[in-house]
Every structure is written in structure tokens, then in C-alpha cells.
Amino acid sequence: MNTLEILDTLQKKAMQDPALREELLKTRQEKEPYSAFCAKCRGLGYEIYEMDLLLAGEEFVATMKRSTNGGGENSPMLLGEDDFYEMFFDALR
Numbered sequence: 001m002n003t004l005e006i007l008d009t010l011q012k013k014a015m016q017d018p019a020l021r022e023e024l025l026k027t028r029q030e031k032e033p034y035s036a037f038c039a040k041c042r043g044l045g046y047e048i049y050e051m052d053l054l055l056a057g058e059e060f061v062a063t064m065k066r067s068t069n070g071g072g073e074n075s076p077m078l079l080g081e082d083d084f085y086e087m088f089f090d091a092l093r
Contacts, residue, residue: 001046002056003048003052003053003055003056003084004056004084006041006046006047006048007056007084007085007088009046010024010041010044010046010088011088011091011092014092015091015092021092023040024037024040024089024092025089025092025093027040028089034050034053034054034085035050037053037085038050038052038053053084053085054085056084057083057084057085
């Protein structure tokens with residue numbers, strides 16, 4: 001599974017399981033929230049690391065923009081459109 005698939009799977013599970021949802025939300029309060037979130041994911045059997053989270057959105061947006069108009073897409077990036085970590089938690093709230 002790639003990072004987006006992992007986040008999608010976890011999001012669906014968390015929406016069905018209030019205890020899991022709360023555990024994931026609590027990682028946001030840690031001193032190192034990305035590390036805490038990734039550790040929780042790995043504890044659940046999903047191999048994900050901090051750099052995976054950081055790069056996933058950037059790679060997705062870059063691929064999408066390269067595929068538009070032969071790669072000549074110059075539209076500005078919307079604030080947060082490449083931050084799948086934040087979008088994950090926005091959906092949980």
C-alpha cells in the first residue's frame with residue numbers, strides 16, 4: 001500500500017471505530033506529532049514514516065500538474081492542497 005492508500009484505509013477505520021479515532025487524534029498533542037502518528041500507524045500494522053507523509057502530497061500534486069497540458073501547468077498551489085496529513089485529520093474532526 002502506498003501512503004495515500006494507508007491514510008484512506010486508516011481514515012475509514014477511524015470513522016467506524018471511535019476509540020481508534022481518538023487515539024489517532026491524540027497523536028496531534030504529542031511533542032512530535034508526525035512521529036507519534038507514524039508510530040501509532042506502525043503499531044497498527046501500517047508501515048509509514050514521517051517522510052512518507054511529507055512527500056505524499058507533494059508527489060501527488062507534482063504528478064497531477066505534470067499531466068495537465070503536457071506538463072505546462074502553471075496554476076498556483078492552493079494552501080494545504082498537498083498536505084495529506086492535515087487533510088486526514090480534518091476529515092476525522
